[in-house]
Amino acid sequence: MRVVIMGGGKVGSFLTEILEANGHRVTVIERDRALCESIASRTSATVIEGDGCDMRFQEEADVGSADVFAAVTGDDDDNLVACQLARTHFQVPRAVARVNNPKNEKIFNRLGIDAISSTTVIAELIEERTTVGDIITLHTLKKGRLAVVELDLPEDRCRSCNVPLRDLGLPQGCVLVSIIRGDEVIIPQGESVLQPGDTVIAVTEPEREAELKRILAG
Incomplete structure (x- = not known):
């Protein structure tokens, strides 16, 4: 499966490692050069320095051929805009977003975006399988x-x-x-x-x- 992740901070970095360890192909879009270099040095993911809310960088990441687009920055507004762009312009089959304010979760869900506040569950939503044994589903x-x-x-x-x-x-x-x-x-x-x-x-x-x-x- 091919996944494009917007955001290379703690959550995006952790998610990249989880998905790569399970055999998925990952592309990361991140604004901060230092974070880009850190992810590139520790993983085999394709890393693009840029704004995931910008169509140019989603196009460079080839979001149109991705199975999942995941926006996991610390800004709910950015995550919403990026997921909407991926869905409406690039017709990505699935958009998943990190929601930092739980009050926003219903808004995301109404727009057809899977919204959740935990890195582990974001990986779960992408892979549709349990990662903590029988403890959580x-x-x-x-x-x-x-x-x-x-x-x-x-x-x-x-x-x-x-x-x-x-x-x-x-x-x-x-x-x-x-x-x-x-x-x-x-x-x-x-x-x-x-x-x-x-x-x-x-x-x-x-x-x-x-x-x-x-x-x-x-």
């Missing part, structure tokens, strides 16, 4: 029985940092899926230790979400 997520939480740990006074995960007393029904540390993606184990500035992606029962956030981020 799209069905349970869509039914609201589980919540996907993405947390940035504070740089200072991080109470959960430098403590083995097994000793944090995480609530029952919560599973840490991944730790993103700079350019590194870590699959957490009981002995894993969080560090200030880490991004943590977790799956939890909705009623445990506040407790999980309190333990991890204070």
